[in-house]
Amino acid sequence: MIARHDSGEILLEGDAYRTRFPTADLATWIAFYREMSGRMRGRYAHHYAPTLEALEAVEAEISADG
Numbered sequence: 001m002i003a004r005h006d007s008g009e010i011l012l013e014g015d016a017y018r019t020r021f022p023t024a025d026l027a028t029w030i031a032f033y034r035e036m037s038g039r040m041r042g043r044y045a046h047h048y049a050p051t052l053e054a055l056e057a058v059e060a061e062i063s064a065d066g
Contacts, residue, residue, distance in 0.1 A: 003054035005062060012054065023062065030055050 001014040008023050021029065033052040037045040 001050040003058040
């Protein structure tokens with residue numbers, strides 16, 4: 001899973017999934033994937049981990065850019 005940010009948007013792209021959303025919504029998407037990772041006592045966390053890691057990396061990059 002790859003996540004990039006540009007011009008106020010986040011692009012989230014994987015083998016079977018691609019979406020764009022406003023950078024302002026990044027925290028909401030991170031919270032969503034954290035919640036999904038925790039469902040069923042984390043049984044499916046490995047499915048969501050690449051997406052969550054990509055989004056968190058973009059969040060860190062944006063924070064570092066100031």
